[in-house]
Amino acid sequence: MVMKFSHFFFKIKIFKLGGKMRGSIKKFLFYVLFFLLFKESYAKDNFHFAIFGDRTGGADQKIFEEVINEIKQLSPDFVMNVGDLIEGYTGDTFKINKEWDTVLNFLKVLDCPVYFVPGNHDIWDKKSYNIYQKRTGKNPYYSFDFGKFHFLIIDNSTIEAWSQIDTNQLKWIKDDLIKNKDKKCVVFFHKPFWLKMISNGEKDIMHNIFKEANVNYVISGHVHYFMRTNFDGIKYYIIGSSGAKVEGNEALGEFYGYAWVKIEDTTLSITYIKLGNIIPENALTFEEREKLLKIEKECISVDSIVVIDDKKLKNYNVNVKIKNILDEDFIETLKWNISATPWKVYPEQIRWTFKKRETERIAFKFKNIFPDNLFPAPFFEFKYPHKGWGEYKLKIPLKIFRxxxxxxxxxxxxxxxxxxxxxxxxxxxxxxxxxxxxxxxxxxxxxxxxxxxxxxxxxxxxxxxxxxxxxxxxxxxxxxxxxxxxxxxxxxxxxxxxxxxxxxxxxxxxxxxxxxxxxxxxxxxxxxxxxxxxxxxxxxxxxxxxxxxxxxxxxxxxxxxxxxxxxxxxxxxxxxxxxxxxxxxxxxxxxxxxxxxxxxx
Missing domain, CATH: 2.60.40.1190 (Immunoglobulin-like)
Incomplete structure (x- = not known):
């Protein structure tokens, strides 16, 4: 309507002007029309979309709604998810559909298409497979084009390794990739089997298929943390939680958020966004995550308690050992969170100096003040200093073995x-x-x-x-x-x-x-x-x-x-x-x- 109105406006003016002026106006209109057509083409090849992560298990509907509302404010051209929208794992058809109602009704706030990826909480048997197809309107594996990019969605919801994938789906994947080999390709599937390849050097048959087909990007979910890495020429991404339970260690990518994807012609860039925050491009790398997890595994140990049923022992000694791997001293507070637990601890918190390259042992005394109750267990809280993004907060429960x-x-x-x-x-x-x-x-x-x-x-x-x-x-x-x-x-x-x-x-x-x-x-x-x-x-x-x-x-x-x-x-x-x-x-x-x-x- 805008072009028609503009054309009508200029046509009236042309009749009122002389021939020379009419020629200039025609030239101007040509450039206006060219710009509008170019703008339409440019918009098609340059677009944005959002990716939200797992909503389940352990869904927090309030967080999920906050994520979707924030995505809506960014006005994406479309939205992807990486699976696990419902809790599932029930044979009750009514319950399954009720869960889908909760999710799909709220997704209606988005003013753009939503593309689904099946997770193990979405499909776990034949019944849930059929319900998934009916409720999402999609086959669990499919593909589509947008701009100069090809998007391929794979279903690995019910398998534990690529060796178990259905032969029909595998053939379809290979055929689809061959047919679209000249396009930039982004692959989505829920379970990141490729982590074993990167972490342990295990073979990944799908990686080889992707590499041969010139796949550029692979995006997964499932593990409830954000991570990215570049392996053998393919960029791998994990989209963390958009409502599913997280441990809350931000430095390990354990926070609520989503991803914002910008595409210009044939270039794709992904920014991880914590609710209200934008994460730097060079943060949350695979290497940094592995380094931090190594600290938790090798540098910190907390004794466990063994409680024998029918024996009224009340007092227990617990040692915490912390190794400082830094080349400098640091001072930090060690704290036990005993709120709402049947336990007392002395000292409840203590400020401690950790000498560089040394291991410190700190002793605590626990008393069970309600012998008929053991749980919930206290948590040991500690912030380990590091130079990456976010605070590395450790929250380690006291392990109580019965x-x-x-x-x-x-x-x-x-x-x-x-x-x-x-x-x-x-x-x-x-x-x-x-x-x-x-x-x-x-x-x-x-x-x-x-x-x-x-x-x-x-x-x-x-x-x-x-x-x-x-x-x-x-x-x-x-x-x-x-x-x-x-x-x-x-x-x-x-x-x-x-x-x-x-x-x-x-x-x-x-x-x-x-x-x-x-x-x-x-x-x-x-x-x-x-x-x-x-x-x-x-x-x-x-x-x-x-x-x-x-x-x-x-x-x-x-x-x-x-x-x-x-x-x-x-x-x-x-x-x-x-x-x-x-x-x-x-x-x-x-x-x-x-x-x-x-x-x-």
Whole structure:
């Protein structure tokens, strides 16, 4: 309308002017038209877009909305995300769609297209795959062009390595890259498998495909921190949290934010933006992050505490060791945050001088002022000086390991789902359960009894449930991962913590089982879901509880137990009616280094 109006205006003026003047005006109009056409072409090849990171797990909707509103103010031409928009991991279709409603309804505030990348919280099985397609309107892998750039979105939401990628998708990726080889290419996928290549020198088949196809940029999410690096001619980026839980160590890229991307012709530049802040281009490099993580791993150690259930020990000594790797002294405050914890510490904070290139040991005394409570645990807080961007704030929780000493029985129980056997009277009983994070839980009381003989570990469990008719047990086949959507008990066993190998079994009120064994090392998780343990299990019901009784043969772990043996162990419960979890050892994880202990007396 502007061009038509302008043309009409000038046409009127031309008729009123002489011939010479009309020629000058025509020349002027030619240049105006040329400028408008050039401007349109320039705008197409020069544009901006924003990338926001993971909203889940541990979503903070308020932070997510702040990120999206700040992006809106920048008026991008389009917006990308890197996956994990919903919490997911449920078989309840209504809940899944309700989560998508929350996200998609708020994204409507953006006045531009939004392109999606599937994360593991978005797609985890066939049902969630179909819902993702319907709600986003996109296939999980696709591509599009904008200006002189080609954008390729890959789906690695349900795999743990490129070797597991679907052959159809892999063929499509190769074909798409060949077809667009002459364009500048930006690749998006959720899980940054390439970190193992950069950190450990492992081969990455997709990197080789990218390099051959002249891919210029690769962008991922998943790990909730911002990072960038240049490897073998390809620029790799991680977009941190836009609402997902972060540890908050800014120097390691652990903050809420997003990325702003500027494209001029065939040049792309990415700026990381913390809410209200712009991060320098040379900050948050892979090298700086590795250096800082090495400080936390090698220069600072905090003793752990072992608390034995049923023994009323109250006082514990904890040593903190800090190594100064700088060529100069520094003075800093060491502080324990004991707010809302059942612990007292002396001294609670202390100012200390750290001599250059020396290690200091600082002793603290802890007292458990409420013996019936252990959690939440205190945090050790310390700022380690460095010359990079941001403060390097360390926040290290006091590790409290729970230990249960169990007696050997001469009278093994009959595994029938009824806790009336003689052995359960003298069996060791686990004390209070907590939510995984250490908070008080809404899950009703869970009574767990343990004993053993030469062949088996015996566990009897009473899961109190006031509304017994509302327990959920929908899974009907073995090794169905949707069992975590049922009421269930989760048991974790590590016969030898030193090798970080654990066995897991999950059991619902109908006695259905999901089991696997997992082995950890510094760079890999080796899962074996095809393994089936020979668990001896029976379930039953009381008026206000469901019962689980099991015998665990030592032979399935390839070990024999004798007096003095010690295993890694944890047990947790999910109660669907109250939508909460409880666990004996704080942190309901699958890593044996976080397990409590069983000591065979």
């Amino acid at each position: 230990k249960i000493e169990i007696e050997k029985t001469k009278y093994p129980p009959r595994i029938d789902g009824i806790l009336n056997d003689k052995c359960w009277i003298k069996a060791s009983k686990l004390r209070k359960f907590y939510r995984s994070g250490g908070e008080n839980t809404n899950v009703e009381q869970t009574d767990v009894y343990l004993t053993y003989d030469n062949e088996n570990l015996y566990i009897g469990i009473r899961c109190n449930e006031k509304e017994i008719d509302k327990i959920k047990a929908s899974v009907k086949k073995r090794d169905d991962p949707n069992i975590i959507g049922d009421d269930c008990i989760l048991i974790f066993i590590a016969p030898d913590i030193r090798i970080r190998k654990m066995y897991q079994v999950i059991i619902n009120p109908e006695g259905m089982i999901f089991d696997q064994w997992i082995k950890f090392d510094d760079s890999n998780i080796d899962r074996h879901r095809e393994w089936n343990g020979e668990w001896k299990i029976s379930t039953g019901k009381e008026k206000e509880a469901w019962i689980l009784e099991l015998a665990i043969p030592f032979k399935i772990f390839g070990v024999f137990v004798k007096s003095g043996s010690e295993w890694g162990f944890n047990i947790g419960r999910i109660q669907q009616r109250v939508s909460d979890n409880s666990t004996w050892q704080q942190n309901l994880t699958i890593d044996p280094k976080d397990f409590g202990r069983i000591f065979y007396k």
